[in-house]
Structure formats: C-alpha cells, structure tokens
Amino acid sequence: MDVSSDKYEKIVDLAARRGFFWPSYEIYGGLAGFYDLGPLGSLLKENIRKLWLDYFVFRHQDMVVLIETPVIAPEIVFKASGHVESFTDPIVTCSKCGKIYRADHLLEDILGIKVEGLRPEELTSIIREKGVKCPSCGGELEDVRTFNLLFQTNVGPYKHDVAYLRPEAAQGMFTSFKRVFNAMRYSLPLGIAQVGRVARNEISPRQGMVRLREFTIMEVEFFFDPEDAEEPDFSRFPEKLRILTADARSKGLDEVVVVRPEEAVAEGIVLNKWLAYWMSVAQAFAKELGLREDEILFEEKLPEERAHYSKQTFDQLVSISRWGWVEISGHAYRTDYDLSRHMQFSGEDMTVYRELKKPKEVTKKSVVIDQELLKEYFGSDTPRVLQALRRLSVEEVEKILSEGEVIVDGFKVPARVFRIEEVKEVVRGRRFIPHVVEPSFGAERLLLVVLDKAYYEEGGRVVLKLPPKLAPYKLAVFPLIPKEESLRTLARRIYHDAVKAGLTVIYDEDGSIGRRYARVDEIGVPFAVTVDYQSLEDNTVTVRFRDSREQIRIKSDEVIKWVLNNL
C-alpha cells in the first residue's frame, strides 16, 4: 500500500471516528453508495455550500438567482429531458441462474467486437446469432433490456402514476424557467442556481464518498442569448485554465494547454464564452477549497462520453491521493436542448422575446390580394375564400402565379387576384429559445477533496489545515488549569460570548493543554484561545494558531472580533 492510499485510509478513519462521514445503515451492514454526514461533516458541507453560493450566486447576484424544486418529478419531465430514454445501460439476464450482465460489455468480452451505442434489439439479435450463453452457468440469456439509472417511484396510491427521483437538479430549473424569467423581469443572461439532493441508481458504486447513489448537487443553469455580443467580465476571475482538449485526447496525447478563458474562446477551444467564464469561476472556487492551480485540470469529454444533451462538456478534475484525478465539476453546453424539449412535450412556449438594440428595417415580400376583384368572382362567398387565401405563404402564391390558378376549399381562384409586393417592415425584436451552459458540482465529493488537501501529519499527530472559512469549528477555548475556578469562569465567558457572536466554538477542560490542542487540531479548528494566570492580571489571553502552533497575546474582550477578522 503506497503513501497516498494510506492517507486516504487515514482520512476515512478520521472521518468516521471524529464524525465527518461514515457508510449509512451500518448496523444493517450498510448499503453501497449511501453515506451519512456526521456532526462535523454536516458543518463542513454547509460551509462548502455557503462558499459555493458566494461564488456562483451572491457574487453574481445581478444575474444569478437561487431556487428550490422537488426531488421527485413526474415521468413526463424525464421523458422530455431524455433521461428515460438515454440515462440507461443495456443489461441482459440469464434465464437459468438469474445473473445480470451489462449486455454491451458481455458481447465485447466474449466476441471481442465493438457494440457501443447499439440498441437493445440489435444486441439481442447478436446474442441469438452468435449463440452467446451465460458465462457463469451456460444458461439461455433473455432479451436485452435497458437498465435505467433513474430511481423510480409512484406518486399517490396508483401504480400508473410513475415518477422518478431527479438525477440532476437541472430539470427543476428548466421546468420553472418561465416563472423565474418572469420574476426576474425578463432579463438575460439569467442564471438559476439550486443546491439539492439527487439520486442515481448506479449499477455498482465504488470509491466510497467519491461515487454515491444519492448526493447533493450544486448547479447553475445559465440562460443566455446565443446571439448576444456582450462579453462576460473575465477580469473578475483572472484565471489561467489548464485544458486537455478532446482533440488531444482522441490522438492519445496528454498535452495540456494553458490559456485564459477569453483566449480559449477566441481560439475555439471552448465553444461558448459563458461556458469559459463559469469554468474560471469554478477554478477560483476550487482554489479556495485548498487546491493549487497545478492540481486542477479541465478535461474535455469525447463525443461518446458526453451526455445526450450536451454539445461540449469539460470536467474539472482535481488531483487527490488514492484516486488521482477526480471530477469535481462538470461544465456542459446544453444549448437550447432542454427548453426545446420541454416546449415540445408540454406545449408551453419557452421562447423569449428580446428587443433589438436598434430596430432594423427589412424589406420582405408580401402577398396583396385584390379584394374588389375577388368580390366580382365570388360575391357573398368572398369572406370564406379570403380567409383561405390568407393562409397561403409567399412561396405558394408565387407558384400559383406561374400556374395561372389555384383551387382552395373548392373555389377556383385565378392568379390575377394576387400580387406580390416588396414591403418595408420595422423589426423591433426577436423570439428565440435561450441557450444554457451548466456548471455542476457534487458537494460530498468536494468535502472529501477538502479533507484530502487539509490532512497533514506532524510529529505523529494529525492536523487538518482546513481553510478557516470552511472549518466546522472556528475557535477553541481552554482554561489552562481547569481546576482553577477563576480561569474556568473567564474561559466560559469567552466561550459564551463567541457563541453569541455566531461562531462555532469548542470548550474543553479535559486533559493536558497539549492534548486539548491536539484534539482540536485533528478536526481543523484554526484558532485556540487559552486562559492563564496572566489573563486574570491583565485581561489578555493567548491565541494559538493551528498551522504554525505560534501564539500571540491579545485582549480577551477582543478575541471574538479578532477571530471574525481572520476568517
């Protein structure tokens, strides 16, 4: 076992022991892909969530808003989104022993042929043609069916009211887009953010907290006008992005290009400027979690790796012990796919209207019908004929003009009633379906990454060098000599004042001072205040730094202000 995997073991051990996380339902043997967050883990995740909200919502509050939508959605939503059809793997069951295989992998293993992307019926016929049997018992294989990674449930008592647990929060943003867009007074670009639980019925989740069947997703669906020339303000997050392009990957190269996001757009590496912008925000956010720039890499997904809705996808990978490069965020250019699909399936108009900066004059052909002439031909039938003729397009009328006459609703209409004229028209705006880029993070994965980056061993003891902003507890307060009532009194007063000021604080009078420092180092408390005899004389206390173990003396009534300033 190498050093890095050893480190991971130690983190998992620490996590379970001190209360960051552990496998769910342990008393019943656990359930793969499900983890509990303990007291410290809950606080840490909340702090990660807050930091994410800061970067992705509040620092962009002129254009990004937060919403919350249900975990459960009716079947139609995921039919429209494409998940019912595409969020699947093909599987095949042995009729004799009941074992289940991934059909495409089985065929690739046994026959050594490429079958990726084939439909279930095609896979079934290959199995029949080649006489493929169950590799375990030799039994007959059933027809290939698809295994959907959506968790299915029912709403209410009726079996046919099928619903699913969402595998991403995104569909809530799409289905409520019109409401939010309206509430935000029709402004574009518009980001809709959501933090919430999602569930994916992974066939076999591994890697502990890295792959879960239920987890918290933090997403922004960012809606914009694809024709809008306005640039994102790249100067706000002046990041250099390290990008491994799909082109390089398909050539088997691992050459990383290092570019500013706006350069990546200009050079055609990233297809959309907003996609690039949010990648730079994502990197700035990752750095605040304790990652160095050289531990971050954006990997472009190959076409066959991309989700069905995406035109281009980058994963933000970060390097951690044990698993090397791990995806912490996905950045997908979803175009107008989702809104278009929901428009089709719901019948709701998902287009938006935007006024042009300058109205423009266009000349276009227009059909003019000579109504006087029409009256001569059709008399009292004129209104009916007119109504029918108005449905004709310019092209249809041009055809009629060349043919001499047309029969509409049983009326024979001569071409001479039509005339085509060029007319000038003022266009003030246009209707279109907004395009979407999506940055999407898995919160529990970030929690593991943060612990991995913060974990240090120094002199045989563990120190979690968590960024103070993320630390579950911000301050520890100790009386140096616990049996000295006067020291305890002062220490307790500082503790209560700190709690009142909104800090998370640990008070401990148990064991030697060194032991108490060690205990709080292990859970990443950045500052420890110790009350000693001098405190009683001059009203000062020591503040001890977790990372350096250095101490300074400050006035005891300034402790809280000092801590707040140093978070």
Added chain:
RNA sequence: GCGGCGGUCGUCCAGCCUGGUCUAGGACGCCGGCCUCCCAAGCCGGAGAUCCCGGGUUCAAAUCCCGGCCGCCGCACCA
C-alpha cells in the same frame, strides 16, 4: 455485475493456517479521579466486541466449508 483482496472493542491490530484453555488479548482513543502555568507527559480506576450476516461440518467454530452483504482495487458509468 465480473475478477482479485478483505471484514475481530470507537480506531488499528493479534488470534484463524495447526478447531477446545478466547467468559476473545493488546495499543491508541474515550469516560472518572489524581497530578500538571502552554503542545497527544505520568499514575489509578472504568466503560467498550452480534468475532459482518445466514447456513453447514463437528462433541466443540472467531478459526474449516458454502451462500449472501459490505468495503477496497481493476473494468464500466459518472458530480
């Protein structure tokens, strides 16, 4: 799901091969007490284990056999 490895106090590990003396042992941690004026000191005491689950073999199973569950690694999928 397949293949490999594993599962014993909170944690790490010993015991398993060669079944009985294991009412399962140690270390660390935890709790109580003593001591201690700043970095896991020391002393005394204490709590804490369905030996992963189910079946089988046996007079006797933590130990041997079978099945399952869970975890880790590889394949695949993905935040």
